[in-house]
Amino acid sequence: MMERCLLLTGVAESGSIHFQAPEEIHFHSEEELFIQQAVVLIEDAIHYRSVNHRLDGRSIKLYRWYYSRICQWGLNAGIFVILALAFIEKPSSLSVTSDLRFKHTLWNPPCGLTEVIEIICLLVFTLDLVVKSYLIGREEFLKCKWLVGYMVVIMVSVIDWTMSLSMTCDETVRIRKLLRPFYLLQNSSLMKKSLKCIKRTLPGITSVILLVILHLCLFTIFGMLLFAKRENLEEDMERELYFKNLSQSLTSLLVLLTTANNPDVMTPAYTLHRGFSIFFILFSGFGTYFLMNLLTAIIYNQFRGYLVMSVQTSILRRCMGIRAAFDLLHCQSHRDITFSEDDTIECIPVQTVQMVMKRVQMKDYYREAIMKKACQSYSGRIPREAFQRLFDELDKDRIKKHHPLPEYSSKFLQMVQYIFTKHSVTVVGNVVALANVVCICIILVIECEKTVSEREDYLETVNCFFILYYLLEMLLKMTAFGWKTYVSYGSNIFDGSLTVLLLGLQISIFSTYRLPFSYWNPVHGGPIALWELVRLVNMLIVFRFLRIIPNIKLMALVASTLVDLVKNLRAFAGILVVVYYVFAILGVWLFKGAITAHSANLSSTVNSRIKAVNKSLQCGSYEQLGYWSNNFDDFASALVLLYNIMMMNNWNVFLDAYSRYTTEWSKIYFIAWWLTSSVMWVNLFVALILENFIYKWDRNQGCSNGDMERTNLETTVQLMFRGQIEEPTEEEVVTKLHAHHHLQHLTMSVSVDQT
C-alpha cells in the first residue's frame, strides 16, 4: 500500500521541501477536507483544468468560488462590457448612419462615464488576477507568461486611464483600447491553444508567402518592361493607369492576385492587343489558383497536426486530475482502514466515490452515468484502472431521453394522440409552412411595384388563417405529447415560440388597427406603422419555415455540421473578434477623419453637375461608387469596412482612396489586414471546416439511415480528435504529478500523519 502513497510523497521524503501542516485538523473536518480536495481535483479533470493549484481548506473554498458560475459569469460580463465600450466611447458609433455627408452623432458620452465603467472592469480583472495568482502560487505565476502579461496589461491600462482622466479625455491615442482584446484571449484556454497553433503554423506558411512575393516581384518587373512608356497616349493607357511606377505596379498586381480588379487591370492593354491578356491570365491563374490554394493546403496540413497535439494536453490534464483524486482518496481510505485488506491492488471504497461524485458540480446526466457504472461493476471497492475508466463516460455521446407520452382515458384525446405523434403530421405541417411562404412570395411579386401604404391586405388575411393553423397544430401536439415531452424537442420549442410570437403580433395588429373602435389610422399613424408589423409577421413566417431543414436527411447532416462548427469554433470566433478589434481600433486611430465631409460634398456636388469634370475620378473610385459610409470615423463603421475588405471584392477601392487621402504608407495597413483576415483566417476556417466535416461524415457513414437523433449529438474539439489521440501513459502522468508543487505538499501531510 505504501508504494502508491510514496509515489506521491517521493519528493517530500527526500526532505528538501518544508511546509505548514493544516492547523487544527479535527478528524471529521479532515475527512471532509479530503473529500473536498478530491471533488476539486475531479472538477479540474472534467473541465480539463490544471491540477496545479493550492489545495488547503481555505484555498479550496476560494477555488470553487472562483470557478463558480456567478464568478465566471461576472468575469465574462466584465470582458464583454470593456470590449463593448468601444462603441460608445468617442468617436461614438451612436448615429443612424455612418455616411460622412449626413452623420449626426446622437449622443456622446460625457467625459468620465466610460472611464468609470472602465475602471470597474479593470478592478474586476485585478481581482481575477490576484485570486488566480494566489491559487497557483508565486512560483507558478512567474512561469506562466499569460498571467504575467495579464498583470502588465492591467498596469499599463490603469496608467493610461489616469493619464486620460488627467487630460480630461482629450487625448487622441488610448493605448489601453488596443490592449483590451487581451482580456478575452487570456480568459479562454481554447483560444490560447488556438493561438499557439496559429503561431506554429506561421513558419510553414512563410515559404509559400515567399513564393507569392517572388511571383509578384517577377511579374511586376515583367509588367513594367512590357508596359513601358510610349509616345502614343492611346497605347500608354495601361501604364498610365496601372503600371506608372514600381509601387503602383506592385499594388495593381497584388490586387489582381486577390482578383479584385480582374478584368479592369487588363482592359486597356487587352483592347490594344489580344496577346496582352496572356500576361494577366498567367499571373492571376497561377497566383490565385495554384499559390493561394497551396496556402490552404499548407495551413490545413500544418494545422491539423497541431490541433491534435494541443488536445493531447487536455487529455493529459484530465488523466492527471483523475489520478490525483484517486491517489488522494486511496491514501486517505487506507489511513482509516489501517492495512486491513490485501494491498496488491490499490482500491478505494465505492461509498467514498459516491460521496465525492455527489458533490462534484457537473451535468446530472453524466453524474448518473458515472455513479451507475461505479455501483454496477465493482462490489465495494474500485481499483485504480476502473476508477479512471469511470470517467470515460464523459466522452460518450449523450443520448437524449424523452419523457413518456401522457395516457388519456378520453377516446377523443387518444385519437388525437394517435394522429399527432405520427411523422406524417410534421410533413403536413411543413407543407403548410411552405404554402404560406409561397403565398407571401406570390403576393410580393404581384405587389412589388406598389408602395407599402398602397398595398392591399390580402396578405394579412391569408396570414391570419395560417397563424390559426399553426396555433391549432401547436395545441394539438402539446396535448398529444404532453407539455414535458413537447418541450424536450428543440424543433417544437422553435415552432411553438414563433407561433406564440406570431399570434401576439397578429392580435396587437388587430386590436390597434382593425377593430371598429381602434384609435389609430391604419395607413399612417400608430406607435409602429401597420406595414412594419405586417412585415415583421411575414419575416417570422419565413423564418419559421426553417423547421423543414432537419426533415431532409442530407441537409440535416450539413446543417448539423454547421451547428457543430459554430459551437466548436468559438475559440476561432474569439480570435477573429480579437483581430477585428485590434485592427478597428488601429484603423480609427490612424484614419479617423482622413476623408472629410467637405471632400464628400465637394465631389458629390461636382458629380451632380457634370460628372466628367474631375478626370482623376475614374469609374470605380471611392467617390464615384459613393462609398461614403465606409470609413474609419467610428468603431462600428470601421468594423463594417474591415468586413468589406475581408470579402475582398473592391477592396482596392479602399486601398486606393486611403492612399490618396493620406499617404502611400496606408497601404501597409490594408495589406496587413488582407493577410490576416483573407489569407490567414479564412484558410484556417477552411481547414477547420474540412476537418470537422470529414470527421462528421465518417462518423455518419456508420449509422447510415434511420437514427436521425445521432446527427444531433454534441461534438467537441476534444471528441473530434479522440481517434487520433494516444492516451497518456501511466509513467507520464505520475512524473507530471510529481512535478506539481501543491500536490506534493498535500500528500506529504498525509504521509506525515501516518508515520
Next chain:
Amino acid sequence: MMERCLLLTGVAESGSIHFQAPEEIHFHSEEELFIQQAVVLIEDAIHYRSVNHRLDGRSIKLYRWYYSRICQWGLNAGIFVILALAFIEKPSSLSVTSDLRFKHTLWNPPCGLTEVIEIICLLVFTLDLVVKSYLIGREEFLKCKWLVGYMVVIMVSVIDWTMSLSMTCDETVRIRKLLRPFYLLQNSSLMKKSLKCIKRTLPGITSVILLVILHLCLFTIFGMLLFAKRENLEEDMERELYFKNLSQSLTSLLVLLTTANNPDVMTPAYTLHRGFSIFFILFSGFGTYFLMNLLTAIIYNQFRGYLVMSVQTSILRRCMGIRAAFDLLHCQSHRDITFSEDDTIECIPVQTVQMVMKRVQMKDYYREAIMKKACQSYSGRIPREAFQRLFDELDKDRIKKHHPLPEYSSKFLQMVQYIFTKHSVTVVGNVVALANVVCICIILVIECEKTVSEREDYLETVNCFFILYYLLEMLLKMTAFGWKTYVSYGSNIFDGSLTVLLLGLQISIFSTYRLPFSYWNPVHGGPIALWELVRLVNMLIVFRFLRIIPNIKLMALVASTLVDLVKNLRAFAGILVVVYYVFAILGVWLFKGAITAHSANLSSTVNSRIKAVNKSLQCGSYEQLGYWSNNFDDFASALVLLYNIMMMNNWNVFLDAYSRYTTEWSKIYFIAWWLTSSVMWVNLFVALILENFIYKWDRNQGCSNGDMERTNLETTVQLMFRGQIEEPTEEEVVTKLHAHHHLQHLTMSVSVDQT
C-alpha cells in the same frame, strides 16, 4: 501443372464456345507468337490497358502498330487540329484586338478550307474507331458506351459537315463544333475516370446546393420585405437598384454570394441606416464562408474516395496483364518441356522472361531493373508470385544517375573542376543573377517616366557585362562537369539555353545597331525596334532568375509540388479544356453580335461629351467600365471572357450587360458557367491540391533534409494513392481473366494443341 492451364481454359473445356484455330502455325512461328502475345500483355500491364482484345498474330501486329508512338501521335495531332480549328473558323479570331469598336478581322478562311481539314481529322477518327473496335471485337464494342458514343459523334459530325458544305458554309449553327471536345475526352482513360469521379460527386453536392438555394430564397424574401417600395426616393434607392423584382433580387443576392458586388449592394441601404448592413453581412458571411466552404469540404471528401477507387481499377488491369502473360508463358513452356519437372510450383524459365522483356517497349531504366531482378534472385526458373513481384519495380522511384566527372591531366583544368563542382559556385551565380535583376529594377524605377526611345543605354551596358559573366560561368561549368554530366542536370539546361539565347540577342543588337557601319537607326528603324530587343533581353534575365527556386529548401518542396500537380492534373486540365470549349462555342452561338459596335460607339461618344446624360448607365456597368473587348464575337475573346467570369470579380457586369442586350434568360448561361467553373472545377482543383500536397509533405517528412534529389522524383496519380490501395486478390484476377473473351480463345487453342 494442368491445374493452372485448366484454370484459363475452364470455359473452353465445357465446350460451349467454338473458335477458329490460328491457321498454318509452324513450330517456330508459334513460339514467336507466344512471345509476341506475352509482350503485348505486359505492355498492356505497364500502361494500365485492358487485356481484353484480340490476340491472334495479325491482330497483335495491328495492336502494336495502333499503340505505337507514331499512330498515337497522329491521333493526338488530329484531336489538337480539330479543336484548334475553332480559332480560325468564322467568326475568326484572327484580329489584333477583340474590341468591338476597333475590330478588323485580318483574314477569314475561304469556304471549304476548314472543312477539308475537318474531314481529314474525321477520317483519322473513323480509322481509329474501326481499328479499336476490330481489336476488342464486336461484343465488347457494343458494351463500351464510350466507343458507341464515339461512332455516333463521328456520324453526326459527318452529316453536319455535308449539310454545311451543301449550304456553302452559310449555316449559323454547327452542332459538330459542340461535339468536338468529345474526341479529347474519348482518347484519355484518365480523363474518362475523372469524369466518372465527378459524376459520382454530384449527388453529394446537391444537398449543399439545395441548402444554398434555400438560403438564397429565404434571404431574397427577407430582402424584398425589408426593402419594400417607399414614397421617399432617397429611401427607395436600394429597392430601385437591387430589389426591384423577384428576378433582380435573386440575382443581386446570388452575385453577393460570390462577393462580386459586395459593398455596392449594401451601399444605398447602409447609407440610410447602419442596421441594414447586418442583413447583408449575415447573408454573405454565412453563404460565402460557411456554405461555400462546406461545398469544398464535401467535394474533397467525396472525391478523394472515388479517385482511390478509380486508381484501383488501374492496378487490377496491371495485375491482370501480368497474370495473363505469366499463364501464357507457363502453358507454352510446359508444352515444350513436356512435364519434365515437379509441378507443385508453377514456374517459367528466366530466358523466356528475358526474351519477352527485351521486346517490350518501355523505359530502359525500368527494363534494366526488371531484367536485373529476374536474373539475380531465381536460378533458371521464376515462380508466379516472383514474376508478379518483378513488376513492382515499375512503381519504384527512378533515381537519376549522373555521369562521372571527366578526368583532366592539366593542373589548371583540375583546379577549375575542383572549384566549379562546388555548391558555393551556384550560390555565387544566384547572387549575381539577383544583382542583375536588382539592376534592372533600379533602372526601371529611375526611368519609369521616360518613353522607351528617350531611355539611356545604361541597362544595355550593364546587361552586357552580366551576360558575359553568365557565359563564362556556363563554359567553366561545362568544362568542370563534362558535357554529358552538365546536360544531365535540368537546372544547367535551363541556365545554359537562356544564356545562349541572351548571347544571341545581345550579338544581334550589337551587330544591327551599335557597330559603326550598321545600317539601322537605333531609335526608330530596324526590323525590330531596338528597345523591343532590349526589353526581351531584360525579360529573359528576369526569367533566368527563377533558377534560385530549387536552392531554397521549403520553396523547392512547394515548387516541386506545383510541378507534380501540373503533371498529374493533365486529366483535369483536359476536362477544363472540354468545359471551356463547350461553353465558348455555346456562347459564340448564343451571344455573337449581341453587343454591337454601334451601341459601343454611341455610348462612347455620349460618354465623352457629358457622362451623366444616360442615367441608366450607373457606375460599374459594362459600358462605363469599357469592357468592349470582352465579348462573344469570336472564339478567342469568348475564352478570355469565360476566364474573367471564372475569376468571379465583376462577373455581374457581364451578367447584367448580356441580360440587357439580349433577354433575361441569358443569365442562365452565366450562372451555369459560374456553377461549372467556379463552384465545381475550382473546388475539385482545391481538393486535388490538398491531396497532392499532403501526400508529398508526408513523404518528405521522412527524408527531412539533405537529399534534395528526392523532391525531384516523379509522382503519378497511381503512385500517390499506393498506400491506400489494396492489391487485388488472386481470385479476383482469375475470375476477371475467365470473363475475358479473347483470352479464352487463345488459351483454348493451347490446350487443344496439348491434347
